[in-house]
Amino acid sequence: MNDGHDEFLDALESGDGYYLECTDGHGSLPPRVVCPHCGDRDLTETALPDTGSIDSYTVVHVPTPAFADEAPYVTAVADFGPVRLTGRVLADEESVEIGDEVSASVGGADESRSVVFEPR
Amino acid sequence: MIDPRVAGVGLTHFGSHPARTSRDLFAEAGLAALDDAGVDPADVEGVFYGNFMGEIAEHQGHQGPLMAEAIGVDAPATRYESACASSGAALRQAVQNVRNGEADVLVVGGAERMTNLDTAETTEALAIAADDLYEVRAGLTFPGAYALMAAAYFDEYGGEREDLAEIAVKNHANAVGNEHAQFQREITVEDALDAPMVADPLGLYDACPITDGASAAVLVSESYADEHDLDAGVAVTGTGQGGDKMALHDRDALAHTPAASDAADEAFADAGIGTEDVDVAEVHDCFTIAEVLALEGMGFFDAGEGIRAAAEGVTTRDGDLPVNLSGGLKAKGHPVGATGVSQLAELTKLLRGDHHNSEHVSDARVGVAHNAGGTVASATVHVLEIQE
Numbered sequence: 001m002n003d004g005h006d007e008f009l010d011a012l013e014s015g016d017g018y019y020l021e022c023t024d025g026h027g028s029l030p031p032r033v034v035c036p037h038c039g040d041r042d043l044t045e046t047a048l049p050d051t052g053s054i055d056s057y058t059v060v061h062v063p064t065p066a067f068a069d070e071a072p073y074v075t076a077v078a079d080f081g082p083v084r085l086t087g088r089v090l091a092d093e094e095s096v097e098i099g100d101e102v103s104a105s106v107g108g109a110d111e112s113r114s115v116v117f118e119p120r
Numbered sequence: 121m122i123d124p125r126v127a128g129v130g131l132t133h134f135g136s137h138p139a140r141t142s143r144d145l146f147a148e149a150g151l152a153a154l155d156d157a158g159v160d161p162a163d164v165e166g167v168f169y170g171n172f173m174g175e176i177a178e179h180q181g182h183q184g185p186l187m188a189e190a191i192g193v194d195a196p197a198t199r200y201e202s203a204c205a206s207s208g209a210a211l212r213q214a215v216q217n218v219r220n221g222e223a224d225v226l227v228v229g230g231a232e233r234m235t236n237l238d239t240a241e242t243t244e245a246l247a248i249a250a251d252d253l254y255e256v257r258a259g260l261t262f263p264g265a266y267a268l269m270a271a272a273y274f275d276e277y278g279g280e281r282e283d284l285a286e287i288a289v290k291n292h293a294n295a296v297g298n299e300h301a302q303f304q305r306e307i308t309v310e311d312a313l314d315a316p317m318v319a320d321p322l323g324l325y326d327a328c329p330i331t332d333g334a335s336a337a338v339l340v341s342e343s344y345a346d347e348h349d350l351d352a353g354v355a356v357t358g359t360g361q362g363g364d365k366m367a368l369h370d371r372d373a374l375a376h377t378p379a380a381s382d383a384a385d386e387a388f389a390d391a392g393i394g395t396e397d398v399d400v401a402e403v404h405d406c407f408t409i410a411e412v413l414a415l416e417g418m419g420f421f422d423a424g425e426g427i428r429a430a431a432e433g434v435t436t437r438d439g440d441l442p443v444n445l446s447g448g449l450k451a452k453g454h455p456v457g458a459t460g461v462s463q464l465a466e467l468t469k470l471l472r473g474d475h476h477n478s479e480h481v482s483d484a485r486v487g488v489a490h491n492a493g494g495t496v497a498s499a500t501v502h503v504l505e506i507q508e
Contacts (some may be wrong), residue, residue: 060264
């Protein structure tokens with residue numbers, strides 16, 4: 001159990017993803033009580049944009065044990081405006097390009113749940 | 121404020137020693153450093169020790185006191201953990217302690233035991249240097265994180281896998297003759313390009329190996345060196361440290377390492393030097409792209425201009441700025457917690473003239489060491505100068 005992170009994944013899984021927004025508009029991911037970009041302590045849950053774009057991606061061939069059955073797989077950082085996310089891209093490695101539009105959801109179950117991206 | 125002198129340095133062989141404990145490895149490096157310095161262990165006032173994954177690799181936390189007793193020192197000892205910059209961080213603390221007069225004689229060093237784990241276990245252990253909740257659980261490995269930085273660099277500035285291969289070729293060539301190096305052999309660009317992929321665009325030869333080893337150095341005050349007539353002509357004249365957001369996705373840009381820029385700015389200002397004064401550098405090339413990001417981050421090249429430095433001969437051993445004459449992490453090996461002080465050891469030998477590559481930098485007077493933790497959420501930079 002990880003308070004904050006679990007609730008974030010629950011919301012993302014049910015289609016109500018959010019990020020933490022400070023009064024200056026910086027985005028970050030929970031659990032946080034302070035904006036890591038400016039120190040503002042006034043954070044509100046703000047709806048995650050439906051669409052992000054891939055900033056960078058890699059095809060992981062040598063995984064950690066938790067992903068031994070998945071390799072090779074694509075991991076990307078995707079830009080959702082005020083906040084960016086890291087996740088696996090649920091697409092064939094040949095089809096992924098920087099700039100591709102993706103939506104964020106949750107893959108895996110229980111303790112292995114994590115952010116995944118689906119091409120739009 | 122008087123800069124500490126490097127009185128002696130010691131290294132184990134960097135390589136595969138799966139049955140050797142970290143205390144055994146550190147004993148070898150630490151005693152070598154004390155012998156090199158000609159310092160009585162009874163004079164040592166503290167041990168500053170870097171180690172990253174001791175709990176995972178050998179179920180051993182609280183390693184500081186263990187390492188002090190391993191080298192016959194009866195003094196306070198503390199372990200510093202800053203991922204791959206652990207002993208860079210330890211070094212910085214030791215330098216500051218000697219400078220502010222807290223101590224006249226300190227041992228600084230680090231050790232890591234890694235090859236007793238298999239590749240998957242080591243990959244998992246190294247991944248804890250990244251954000252567990254938002255990076256590691258999402259499938260990001262440590263090579264994968266640097267691959268994201270490399271892909272972002274290629275996208276923003278251009279560059280190819282061949283350019284990275286030239287860095288691996290250079291560093292392998294530099295390791296030939298280094299008795300401490302894990303790989304004392306040359307490779308070709310074709311070898312690198314034909315190697316299996318680890319995390320696209322990084323292949324096996326873009327990555328440093330998994331390594332066991334230890335490093336140590338004896339730092340002394342100038343007055344202690346004078347009183348004991350030590351041959352300690354190399355001083356640490358600058359120290360700097362920088363930090364950044366832990367996760368790549370929380371940074372402004374993926375292809376820059378501002379923590380290294382901050383560390384270099386601080387260290388260079390501390391030493392009163394500029395990039396043009398630097399004769400030789402050891403930088404943290406855990407992956408080939410990391411050498412590019414390090415050199416650009418420290419200001420030796422503009423952003424986007426460092427990728428061709430090895431291919432064009434600027435950073436080769438006979439170039440204007442020889443980089444990683446030890447072989448770098450790439451070929452010398454990367455026992456994580458030992459790396460920062462191993463860079464200090466290599467630069468000290470280069471400046472005093474007893475390094476296997478000394479002939480290529482015979483006039484060198486200023487060296488710089490760049491040590492990075494995680495995806496450069498932590499960075500230390502140190503400046504060494506000859507001060508006879």
